[in-house]
Amino acid sequence: MNKEVKIKSxxxxxxxxxxxxxxxxxxxxxxxxxxxxxxxxxxxxxxFHALTGDQFISGINPITNKDxxxxxxxxxxxxxxxxxYFIICANVIGGCLGSFGPSNTNSKTNKIYGTNFxxxxxxxxxxxxxxxxxxxxxxxxxxxxGGSMGGMQVLQFVNNFPDKAKVAIPIACTSSHSxxxxxxxxxxxxxxxxxxxxLNGDYSNQNKNPNKGLSVARMAAxxxxxxxxxxxxxxxxxxxxxxxxxxxxxxxxxxxxYLRYQGSVFVDRFDxxxxxxxxxxxxxxxxxxxxxxxxxxxxxxxxxxxxxxxFTSDWLYPSSENKEIVIxxxxxxxxxxxxxxxxxxxxxxxxxxxPAFLDTLSDYINTSYLKN
Amino acid sequence: MKQEFxxxxxxxxxxxRVLDVGCGDGTLMEFLQNNKEIDIRGIEISKDNVxxxxxxxxxxxxxxxxxxxxxxxxESFDFVILSQTLQAFLNxxxxxxxxxxxGKKAIVTIPNFGYWKVRxxxxxxxxxxxxxxxxxxxxxxxxxxxxxxxDFFNFCEKRKIKLDKSIAFQNLKSSKITNSNxxxxxxxxxxxxxxxxx
Numbered sequence: 001m002n003k004e005v006k007i008k009s010x011x012x013x014x015x016x017x018x019x020x021x022x023x024x025x026x027x028x029x030x031x032x033x034x035x036x037x038x039x040x041x042x043x044x045x046x047x048f049h050a051l052t053g054d055q056f057i058s059g060i061n062p063i064t065n066k067d068x069x070x071x072x073x074x075x076x077x078x079x080x081x082x083x084x085y086f087i088i089c090a091n092v093i094g095g096c097l098g099s100f101g102p103s104n105t106n107s108k109t110n111k112i113y114g115t116n117f118x119x120x121x122x123x124x125x126x127x128x129x130x131x132x133x134x135x136x137x138x139x140x141x142x143x144x145x146g147g148s149m150g151g152m153q154v155l156q157f158v159n160n161f162p163d164k165a166k167v168a169i170p171i172a173c174t175s176s177h178s179x180x181x182x183x184x185x186x187x188x189x190x191x192x193x194x195x196x197x198x199l200n201g202d203y204s205n206q207n208k209n210p211n212k213g214l215s216v217a218r219m220a221a222x223x224x225x226x227x228x229x230x231x232x233x234x235x236x237x238x239x240x241x242x243x244x245x246x247x248x249x250x251x252x253x254x255x256x257x258y259l260r261y262q263g264s265v266f267v268d269r270f271d272x273x274x275x276x277x278x279x280x281x282x283x284x285x286x287x288x289x290x291x292x293x294x295x296x297x298x299x300x301x302x303x304x305x306x307x308x309x310x311f312t313s314d315w316l317y318p319s320s321e322n323k324e325i326v327i328x329x330x331x332x333x334x335x336x337x338x339x340x341x342x343x344x345x346x347x348x349x350x351x352x353x354x355p356a357f358l359d360t361l362s363d364y365i366n367t368s369y370l371k372n
Numbered sequence: 373m374k375q376e377f378x379x380x381x382x383x384x385x386x387x388x389r390v391l392d393v394g395c396g397d398g399t400l401m402e403f404l405q406n407n408k409e410i411d412i413r414g415i416e417i418s419k420d421n422v423x424x425x426x427x428x429x430x431x432x433x434x435x436x437x438x439x440x441x442x443x444x445x446x447e448s449f450d451f452v453i454l455s456q457t458l459q460a461f462l463n464x465x466x467x468x469x470x471x472x473x474x475g476k477k478a479i480v481t482i483p484n485f486g487y488w489k490v491r492x493x494x495x496x497x498x499x500x501x502x503x504x505x506x507x508x509x510x511x512x513x514x515x516x517x518x519x520x521x522x523d524f525f526n527f528c529e530k531r532k533i534k535l536d537k538s539i540a541f542q543n544l545k546s547s548k549i550t551n552s553n554x555x556x557x558x559x560x561x562x563x564x565x566x567x568x569x570x
Contacts, residue, residue: 307426326433327443333389335413338433339422360423367429 005062007055007098008032012131019284022118029128030098031055031090034074035082037136043369044138045080046129046165047089048146048153051221051278052270054097055089058082063097064269072353079362084369085142088132092125092153094278096271099128103204103271114273115201122149122285126156133164140164142369147171147350148317149278152285155298155325159287162302167368169361171309172350174321175295175328176286181316184224185279188217192272201273214272215263222262227313227346231255288328295328306336307364309357311349337364375544376563377403380453380479383537383567384408388450391415391475393437393467394457398425405430413449415440438462441470449475456481456505456563459515468533468568477536477569486520486558505562521549521557521564528568537567 007030015025032055037044047057049069058074060067074080074087091099094117102117133141144165146154151173158168174181195213197203203210223231235255239245242252251257291297299306306329310322319340329336341357343349349357377400384390386409392401395414398421405412414432416422425432433440437454438461452475454467459482461467471478483505484490493501500510508514519527521540528535538549540561549557549564 305431330433330443330448331445333448335431336433337426337431338435339426340419340434342419356419356423360426363423363427364429367427371429 009098010131010135012128014131016124016128018118018124019121020119024093024100024118027093027100027128028098028104029090029093029100029131030095031088031132032057033089034058034087035085037086037138041136041138042140042142043084044086044088044136044141045143045145045365046132046141046157047074047080047087048126048129048144048150048157049089049092050146050148050150051282052218052266052275053150054095055091056097057087057089069351072351073358073361079358080145080365081362085365088136090129090132092278092281093128094120094125094274094281096274101271102201102273102277112202112204114204115276117273117277119280119284120277121281122152122156123160123290125281126153126160129153130157130161130164140166143167143169143365145169145171146173148173148347149282151317152282152287155287156285158302158304158306159290159298162299162304165304167307167365168304169307169309169364170322170325172311172314172317172322172347173325174317175288175298175325177283178321182283184221184316185283187220188279189276191216191220192276195272198272201276203272209267210272211267214267214270214275215260217272217275218266218270219259219263222259224316225346225348227315227344229313229344230346233344295324296331299329299334300332302334304334305368306334308336308338309350309360310338310340311343311345311347311357312340313344314347314349316347374403375546376455376481376541376565379539379541379546379565380404380455380481381407383479383565384410384451386410389413389448391444391449391452393441393452393454393471394460395421395425395430395432397421398428398430398432400453400455401425401430401432402428437467437470441467441474444474446473447476450477451475452478454478454480456483458482459517459519462516464517465527465531468527468531472533472568472570477567479565479567480524481563481565482519482521482524483515484521484558484561484564485518486522487562488559489562491559503562521561522554524564524566525554528566534569535566536569537565539565541565 009028009030017023056068057070058068091097093100102113151170154170192213195210197208198210238254240257288295310319326338390412392414422434452471490501540557541563542561
């Protein structure tokens with residue numbers, strides 16, 4: 001990681017009691033903002049990032065020197081228009097881009113936390129980010145928006161703070177991880193732990209890195225972000241820079257080369273222990289269970305307007321699971337819209353340039369803002 | 373069909389919760405929202421239409437009325453509207469009973485197959501009627517269960533559904549349908565508008 005990059009962060013001195021029982025305080029929360037807060041302070045949007053995302057939504061990410069992860073949706077004149085709205089995004093706690101996470105040094109031991117870092121939950125992530133409202137002196141956010149794990153945080157946010165957002169847009173998400181979701185995350189975690197360099201999570205203190213394990217975790221996860229048709233269309237059985245099979249375990253197929261590349265670039269920007277912690281937080285997420293088994297209760301006291309968006313080819317968080325959120329909201333007469341966008345790009349659709357999605361998002365945000 | 377919308381708007385009371393089933397591109401929802409102080413929601417099967425509605429700031433969910441009405445609790449709306457789509461469902465009877473479960477009252481409008489032009493078309497030409505309110509051919513029409521105003525009356529009677537209001541609509545004019553003028557109205561009206569309850 002390039003250490004010269006200046007990462008904005010807020011030191012949160014207010015103690016935060018985590019779901020695991022531990023209390024943390026004086027911890028950093030790294031964030032980035034786009035656009036400007038208007039005088040009435042009614043144009044703020046808090047965007048929550050997904051598993052491997054970060055606070056750099058738009059423009060060039062200073063760490064990777066690539067486009068921010070949601071550049072298609074956020075920026076000047078984009079669906080979430082930075083000319084009109086003030087957009088805040090923070091790195092989740094447990095993450096590795098400046099917020100309090102397992103790659104931080106424990107001041108008591110002078111050692112990097114590693115797996116001595118407390119287990120965190122989606123609830124903890126959201127509670128930590130709530131401090132941003134006080135920091136920017138925002139009484140009520142215009143919107144909370146997020147895809148995938150970001151969508152889980154949207155749901156959790158409204159559950160925790162029912163009158164702090166006018167609009168909530170959870171995208172391609174779920175109110176609880178299915179057995180299949182947990183299974184894929186466990187596969188990733190086991191790949192990391194099977195790497196001899198993981199050293200029970202102590203690799204940073206011993207100048208090692210479980211890159212192979214983390215890379216395999218990313219490769220497996222990446223498959224779940226794409227659809228079968230999308231993969232088939234893009235790669236099929238195409239060979240990688242060769243005319244015929246080599247009768248070896250080299251990267252004969254383009255899909256193999258693609259996955260290996262995705263794995264290799266990921267290890268440069270992501271901490272293996274963070275991957276363990278954040279996937280665990282997703283697995284633990286169960287908003288219905290938090291509300292005595294009744295998901296509707298999560299939203300009982302809110303006037304927040306919802307728009308739930310899913311994608312036809314998303315099999316990680318399929319439309320049926322997004323619909324469960326809609327059903328729970330309808331059961332209590334909440335204001336909820338729902339649309340399933342046609343796309344063959346799988347779960348990753350929410351990050352891509354899909355006009356029907358971006359237009360719907362933009363129209364909804366703009367008309368909702370005018371109705372202020 | 374602005375006139376039909378006006379009749380529907382007149383039936384709906386102020387400060388009520390309304391659901392438009394098969395709300396299309398949201399034209400009726402917008403009209404009602406602009407003319408009545410109500411809280412209105414929509415459900416629509418076509419993705420394109422749902423995106424249009426959401427773009428207009430209307431609260432609409434994508435779904436199939438034939439199975440997705442089940443997510444709404446009993447009597448969660450004061451009025452449920454079904455405008456000219458009853459005949460397109462696989463099971464209109466089930467849809468009506470769902471409308472009357474979800475809503476305290478339902479407003480149902482039907483293109484009248486008993487309208488004289490429709491009768492003449494079949495009688496003279498001997499082919500399935502194609503009219504302004506029924507513009508499709510038999511092989512591509514979404515209308516699976518056409519009925520007449522008389523049929524709807526009979527249905528309500530059989531199923532013990534209360535007909536609070538029955539309005540005949542023809543040439544931008546509306547008139548009351550009563551038991552005594554039913555035979556005539558069934559012949560002279562292109563559209564029937566009904567307010568029903570359990």
